[in-house]
Amino acid sequence: MAVRASDLDPSGEHHGGLPTWPWRYADPGLHTRRQLRALGLRPGGQEPAAQVVCRKGRRIAYLYRIDQALPVRPMTPGRAAALDRAMAARQTCPLCRTRYDACLPLKTLGSCVPCSELSDDERDQLAALTSA
Ligand SMILES: [Zn+2]
Known part of the structure; x- marks a missing residue:
């Protein structure tokens, strides 16, 4: 789209x-x-x-x-x-699928804070793991 x-x-x-x-x-x-x-x-x-x-x-x-x-x-x-x-x-973080007690800054970070600090390569690896 x-x-x-x-x-x-x-x-x-x-x-x-x-x-x-x-x-x-x-x-x-x-x-x-x-x-x-x-x-x-x-x-x-x-x-x-x-x-x-x-x-x-x-x-x-x-x-x-x-x-x-x-x-x-x-x-x-x-x-x-x-x-x-x-x-x-x-x-729930869309990258690592962890559910937190508080709402995540999805609008600004798009993920939880630990995931937001990952490199693009690390994110790709994580996405491959969590979508498997
Ligand atoms: Zn995460």
């Missing part, structure tokens, strides 16, 4: 300060209203943290922070498990 520069604007420089990603490239901790709803959550009054652009810029969707979202209804075990899976995406 080709990424247009105008759609990849994580700092929001070209979009009035609202961080902007192409569809499917956004931070895993950010969800659209529909995705939050599927997890039993609602934005809860927060402002959109970012937006995604899809269909060549003809459609945008606002993204909300999942850690500021509120439950639509009381938590159930099934919903808690779904939320846990969503949080796992923010807490």
